[in-house]
Amino acid sequence: MTTLGILMKSLTFMILLHVSFAPAVFGYIDPGTGSYLFQMLMAGLLSSLFAIKMGWRNFRGYLSQFFSRSRSQDDGHD
């Protein structure tokens, strides 16, 4: 399993601990409230994951640009 995989599993476990044993509440159903608040709960995590993903994408883009530039320079010397 990759480091990222282990990290994701750990995060999953932490969230499970936090929410999955929530007591069942019966009554008038307002599904919007739970969805609304769930977004708040997830906000920090989703924001961080998105930042990591974008950062990684930019880094890969920079690397591929860097190597393609140096390759084209090498080709120019031939």
Add this chain to the structure above:
Amino acid sequence: MMATTNTVLPSSFRDPSGFLFRQDGTLYRQINRGYRDHYDHLMQSGLYRSLLKAGLLIPHQEVTLEPHPSTVPSSKDHYKTLRPEPIPFISYPYEWCFSQHKAAALATLQIQKIALDFGMVLKDASAYNIQFKAGRPILIDTLSFETYQEGQPWVAYRQFCQHFLAPLALMTHKDIRLNQLLRIYLDGIPLDLASSLLPRGTYLHFSLLSHVHLHAKSQKRHEGSTIPSTKTRGLSRQAFLGLIDSLETAVHKLHFPLRDSTWSSYYQENTYSQEAMGEKTALVGALLDISESKGVWDLGSNTGLFSRQAAGKGIPTISFEADPTCVEMNYRSCIEKGETKILPLVLDLTNPSSSLGWASQERLSLLERGPADTILALALIHHLAIANNVPLDRIEHFLKSLCHSLIIEFVPKSDSQVQRLLSTRTDVFPDYTRETFETEFQKHFFIERVIKIRSTERYLYLMRTQKT
């Protein structure tokens, strides 16, 4: 039948931003004054143009027309009237195959991402707002956008999960037929139900764990409570983008692997010789030419062999089939080949889509979306008459209300396919003969052509409904 009178569409009443109405046979959308700022933002920010360029939003024209007083008694709220480009055939999520549903979900998220670049959000994410036009999913509700305010959560999050993510997850991880739950739950599959139906293993998928299982638990936990005012502004733009990206990843990860179903190998396993199949194909093509059809509904289309023949002649074709695997194969073929004239849909003819929703008028039945110009009913009648015990007169009665012309194949009892159907049951079908078939169908149809398919005992008919 589609309403031609001046009327507000029965499905257009929930959103106070406006409504759809039909006047003199044309469909219009009224925008109410309350939606003015949002609509102006959509048009002036460049979002409308951008979505049109991406083929993701239905084009419209602004027209100087107000609903006739007989259509809407009081129209004081009127701001503008739009004439949207018509959609030839309205389909519903419970008629889509897996990949159509997935394409519709990804289109919705793509629209949301583009909208955010222009300072707008989708205020709803209903699967019914997406239709298939020339094979591609497109948003038909121009009033779905509202101006984005930094910090606001996505109000359509719950709806997106119920309309798209839950059905797709159930189709992937449980059973492809579970999208039929959408016929019962018109506002999407309740997340607690989806969560309880999904296998335990899906708790290990981060995206399903969060957006289905934990989301469902959060809904349960906060049932009946109101949103605390301190938490009403708390989702940063970055988190909003993260939410959309996470949902997109979740949808991308869901796949439906094609497995053989009862019908998916029909063309390879039926008793037609290659020669007979070639003959049948040529004859169907010739009858389509004679019929001069403007639109075809291919009933029991399997993977769409004969639908392609009609579409190849430039005829818009709806390809109906009960087996979701066949429809999936058909749709994937359309995407691979770039076919824009075929719309494959899941439909069980013995229980076709009925009128659903408020006052049984929100979602149209199959009959209300007809009639088709031409119906193809090839290798179908024995399944209806013998496998499903539907008498010939009832089949005739149903088909005459559904089309103007009919290309139908009669499969006699002596045919090996019919023999196979009869092998495990008593033959209680003494009237299932070609003579009775012709007698029954001539009650409302003219038989224009009858052709025997060589090397078989089957006959092809071209019939037209009698004008009364």
